[in-house]
Amino acid sequence: MHSFFFSHSPEIWQRHPELVPGVLLAQGIHGNASVQAQVAHYHGVARARLETVGSEADLPEIQAWRRTFARMGLKPTQYRCASESLLRRFRKEGALPPIHPLVDLCNALSLAFAIPIAVFDLSQVAEGLQVRCAEGTESYLAFSGETETPDRGEVVFADAAGCAHARRWTHRQSARSAVRDETSRVLIVVEALHADAANDVQQLLDAMSRALAETWAPPAACALLRKDAPRLAF
Template identity: 60%
Template sequence: MTARATTDPNMYFQHSDEIWSDHPELVGGVLVATGITADAVVEPRIEAFTTLAKARLAAGTEADLPEIQAWRRTFSKMGLKPTRYRCASESLLRRFRKEGALPRIHPLVDLCNAISLAFAIPVAALDVDRISGHLEVRHAAGDENYLTLSGEPENPEPGEVTFVDAAGHAHARRWTNRQSGHSAVRDTTGTVLIIAEGVHASAATDVPRLIATLSEALSSVWPTTVRTAALSRPAPRFGFAVQPSGARDETHR
């Protein structure tokens, strides 16, 4: 565990220049929030967002949605079979369509999942205390350490897109396909880094709208001050430092 990460003034999140070069259509949104607890009531919010998801799925399946189609094209571009490796929002929508609901994990995760359903955009929520220094979306060297949600160690394939921190922890497999158990939100999580990424035609509008919606939802449920940023190739980095008292000094540069 890297509890010292919350006092590191050099913490930041970014996509590498190679990712922006390979995927110029990418739109990123980032949010950092403190004061998260595991006892919050989020069911009314979840119901509202899942109702929106049901309406979107009424005319077809998740595969018909432009957000999902765009991620499928991106996965194909990366050499992955998109019906074998699905982005996180497609997996959630597929399960939701078949089962009518998603399992409850943690209020913050449940809320992020519901918003991901409504927008059909992948949303990753990470425990900041489990991130060492900076976090970058980049191509893997192959020696990074990934931990599955069940606790099994893996290494990403060389060239695979993953989230890598300063200690070599891989916090995702195949970009938006699967998050790591190492930084998964848990009952002890107090500070979260949330990332939303879109590659579809209207992502420049939809991703900021998702982040604004999530920010409002978090602020209405937890006593927290939320900071957000939109990422682009000219402004790819979101820097933040979380102090032990819960105060934050953040910069977007």
């Protein structure tokens, strides 16, 4: 079995000391599982939260990411973190289309907690992933099939082969490592920056661990990362 790692670069920690990342390794994933009850529960949680605010942009979790995107020079209404995009669509349409049981579950949890969740098929990742500033040479495969080159300095999830598996940090993942029917081993990354992030990310990891155990298998690894312990190897 290959070894993998996940980390944030020292530069990311220096620029964003409020960052709280959580990471899970899940194995034995398959597409024949039923997550309808879990998804319905977390959709209900999200719906109740949205009823207490004017829009998803008023949630502290989303506000923190908007401030971060603005500091990175990105217009928050043009480039949204993944959880804001999901909440926006959910608020307008009342539901999300099913994709894959694991993706549906992660999307539902992301809605409920208003925190971005990324899921990477590890069979498509070379050696590991680091959240870092792009060198301007990385290759990003869009869902349109086009290959893009992230801007130098842009925050990406990069592997050892120079592939960018996400662009603009939590804005958009790559098609290269998206969950497929044949996916069996994934890395799930949760990132938050708001005041209660440490507590909320831990609660989200706990909820994700329970859901994985009920549906597939308990996570093979799970950790909250810190600036002084920024790396998970497995």
